[in-house]
Amino acid sequence: MTLSNDAASPEHDPVSPAPAPAPLAPGATVGILGGGQLGRMLAMAAARLGLKSHIYTDEADSPAFDVSADRTLASFGDERALAEFAAKVDVVTYEFENVPARAVAILAETGLVRPGVEALAACQDRLLEKQFLAGLGIATAPYMRVDDAGALARAVAQVGRPSILKTRRFGYDGKGQVLVREGADLAVTFRSLGGAPSILEGIVPFRKEISVVAARGVNGAFAAFDVCENTHENHILKVTRAPARILPQTAAEAVSLAKKIADALDYVGVLAVEMFLLVEGGSETLRVNEIAPRVHNSGHWTLDAAATSQFEQHVRAIAGWPLGAAVRLGDLQGGEHVEMHNLIGQEVFAYGSLLAEPGARLHLYGKAAARPGRKMGHVTRIIPGA
Incomplete structure (x- = not known):
C-alpha cells in the first residue's frame, strides 16, 4: 500500500515527538508549589541565576515569601487560582511531594511542570512506589x-x-x-x-541509612553528589555526613540505582533516593527505602561544600540549562568530610554560639515559631582530615 502525502506528512505522523520546550532565559519566572524552607532555598538559588520565583502555597506564614518576587496564597484545590498562577510563570516545580494530584494536573494542562506528573504520582503513594521499584528489579523492604x-x-x-x-x-x-x-x-x-x-x-536490619541526591537534566544528563549517611532522631533527620563511610563499590552501586530510577521516571530536576545499607556475610548490600522527587534535607550540605548546590542544580535542570559539577569541595584525598546538623525546635536559639564558632556555616529558615519537631535551620561544618 502506498501512503498519501498527507499521511506521510509530519503533522499526521502519530509518532513524531513534540519539540522540546526552549530553555528558560534569565528573567524568567519559576513557579514553586510550597513555601517552606526548601521553597525558600530554591528561590534564593533561582535569584542567583537571574530568575524570579513565584510561590504558591496555602500557608500564610511561609518563609519562602521573604525571598520571592511574587506569591499566591490560595488552596491547592482552587482551580481558578492555579490557572492564574500558571499564566504568570514559565515552569512549575514543587518543594514537597504531597501536592494534590489534581492541582498538578491542572498546571500541566497549560504549562511546563518539572519534575513531571508521572514522577510525582509514582512517589506520592508508598505502594505504587514499591511496585515501581520492584518492576525495575530493585530490592526494598x-x-x-x-x-x-x-x-x-x-x-x-x-x-x-x-x-x-x-x-x-x-x-x-x-x-x-x-x-x-x-x-x-x-x-x-x-x-x-x-x-x-x-x-x-x-523491618530491615540495616547498618546505616544512606541517601543519593542527584540531578537529571532535560537531555538525560545525570550528576550525583557524594553518597551521604544519615542519622535520625524521633524519625527526623538530625545529622548528614558526606561522604558516607561505605565501600567505594557500594557507593557506585547506590549512584547506579539512583540513575536507574531517574531514567525510568524520565525525571527532570533533583531527586533523593533513600536506602538502607545492610551487611550480610561480610558484604554490603542495599535496599531502597523511599524516593523523594525534590531537593532533600540530606543535600543541604551542598550549599557550603559542593561546586553546585542541590538547589542551584534543580533550578538549572528545570530551566533546561546544563547541570553544574556535583563535586564536593575541599581536600578529597585528605579524608576531609562534611557534616550537616539540623536545628530542631528550640535548638535554633543556639544561633549566637553557632555564629561565633569558627568555620560553622549557619542557615536559618525565617520561621516564626520554634515548635517541637520543627526544622528551624541547619549548620554545616567541614571537618579536616586526620
Whole structure:
C-alpha cells in the first residue's frame, strides 16, 4: 500500500515527538508549589541565576515569601487560582511531594511542570512506589498492601512482627506510621492511622541509612553528589555526613540505582533516593527505602561544600540549562568530610554560639515559631582530615 502525502506528512505522523520546550532565559519566572524552607532555598538559588520565583502555597506564614518576587496564597484545590498562577510563570516545580494530584494536573494542562506528573504520582503513594521499584528489579523492604484490618492481619502473618504500618500517602518525618509490635491489637493499630489505605513493611536490619541526591537534566544528563549517611532522631533527620563511610563499590552501586530510577521516571530536576545499607556475610548490600522527587534535607550540605548546590542544580535542570559539577569541595584525598546538623525546635536559639564558632556555616529558615519537631535551620561544618 502506498501512503498519501498527507499521511506521510509530519503533522499526521502519530509518532513524531513534540519539540522540546526552549530553555528558560534569565528573567524568567519559576513557579514553586510550597513555601517552606526548601521553597525558600530554591528561590534564593533561582535569584542567583537571574530568575524570579513565584510561590504558591496555602500557608500564610511561609518563609519562602521573604525571598520571592511574587506569591499566591490560595488552596491547592482552587482551580481558578492555579490557572492564574500558571499564566504568570514559565515552569512549575514543587518543594514537597504531597501536592494534590489534581492541582498538578491542572498546571500541566497549560504549562511546563518539572519534575513531571508521572514522577510525582509514582512517589506520592508508598505502594505504587514499591511496585515501581520492584518492576525495575530493585530490592526494598518486604511489604504488603493493607486496605482494612483483615488485610493487616494477613500481612502481619506473612511479613511478621515487629513491622511498620504506613499510610500510602501524606507521610514524612515519621508521620503516618506506627510500629506493629508483638501482641498489638491489629484492629486498633489500623484505626490509629484513620483507616487510611496503607502498606505493611518489614523491618530491615540495616547498618546505616544512606541517601543519593542527584540531578537529571532535560537531555538525560545525570550528576550525583557524594553518597551521604544519615542519622535520625524521633524519625527526623538530625545529622548528614558526606561522604558516607561505605565501600567505594557500594557507593557506585547506590549512584547506579539512583540513575536507574531517574531514567525510568524520565525525571527532570533533583531527586533523593533513600536506602538502607545492610551487611550480610561480610558484604554490603542495599535496599531502597523511599524516593523523594525534590531537593532533600540530606543535600543541604551542598550549599557550603559542593561546586553546585542541590538547589542551584534543580533550578538549572528545570530551566533546561546544563547541570553544574556535583563535586564536593575541599581536600578529597585528605579524608576531609562534611557534616550537616539540623536545628530542631528550640535548638535554633543556639544561633549566637553557632555564629561565633569558627568555620560553622549557619542557615536559618525565617520561621516564626520554634515548635517541637520543627526544622528551624541547619549548620554545616567541614571537618579536616586526620
